[in-house]
Amino acid sequence: ATTKHPVLLRRLKKLESGDTLIVWKLDRLGRSLRDLITMLDELKQRGVKFRSLTEYINTATPTGRAMWQMIGLLAELERSLISERTRAGVKAAKRRGVKFGRKRKLTPQQLDHARKLIEKGAHDRQDIAALFKVSRATLYRSLALA
Numbered sequence: 803a804t805t806k807h808p809v810l811l812r813r814l815k816k817l818e819s820g821d822t823l824i825v826w827k828l829d830r831l832g833r834s835l836r837d838l839i840t841m842l843d844e845l846k847q848r849g850v851k852f853r854s855l856t857e858y859i860n861t862a863t864p865t866g867r868a869m870w871q872m873i874g875l876l877a878e879l880e881r882s883l884i885s886e887r888t889r890a891g892v893k894a895a896k897r898r899g900v901k902f903g904r905k906r907k908l909t910p911q912q913l914d915h916a917r918k919l920i921e922k923g924a925h926d927r928q929d930i931a932a933l934f935k936v937s938r939a940t941l942y943r944s945l946a947l948a
Contacts, residue, residue, distance in 0.1 A: 810831075814841070814845070817845065817848065817850045818848070818849075818850070819848060819849030819850065820849060820850075820851075821850050821851070822850070822851040822852070822853055822862065823845060823850055823851070823852050823853070824853045824854075824855065825852075825853075825854050825855070826854075826855050826856055827854065827855070827856040827857065828854050828856070828857055828859075835873070835876070835877040835880060836877055836880075836881060838877075839873065839874055839877050842861075842870070846861065852870075853866075859873075906944065907934075907936050907940050907944065908934055908936060908940070908941070908944045910948070912934055913944055913945060913948045916930050916934065916941060916944075916945065917945065919933075927941060927942070
């Protein structure tokens with residue numbers, strides 16, 4: 803999210819150890835919780851404190867640090883849940899017959915035709931590949947996969 807805000811990036815780079823980054827609200831600093839946590843962890847490593855006025859998070863206090871760790875745990879849970887839902891969705895889509903990846907260069911009919919031409923021996927494989935407007939490597943790969 804911060805990559806879309808070059809002014810924010812420049813200002814974050816100027817922060818030094820002992821400085822405190824104060825924001826009105828967390829969502830003003832980053833769009834996703836993951837990006838926000840990454841950014842604030844980097845600032846913490848540099849010795850920069852953080853304070854959010856709306857959410858009452860202040861990493862200079864024990865309570866604020868505990869709150870920040872809780873937010874980190876929730877972000878990790880969110881990532882795990884998203885990953886789990888994505889895997890389940892892909893699995894369900896495959897069961898329904900949804901094809902993933904790009905469209906094949908050669909149709910099954912074209913592959914059958916290419917095999918017949920190879921069997922006849924009338925053309926070399928480079929010519930057959932050119933006939934179907936694909937590279938020789940694509941022809942070999944497609945024949946091997948079919």
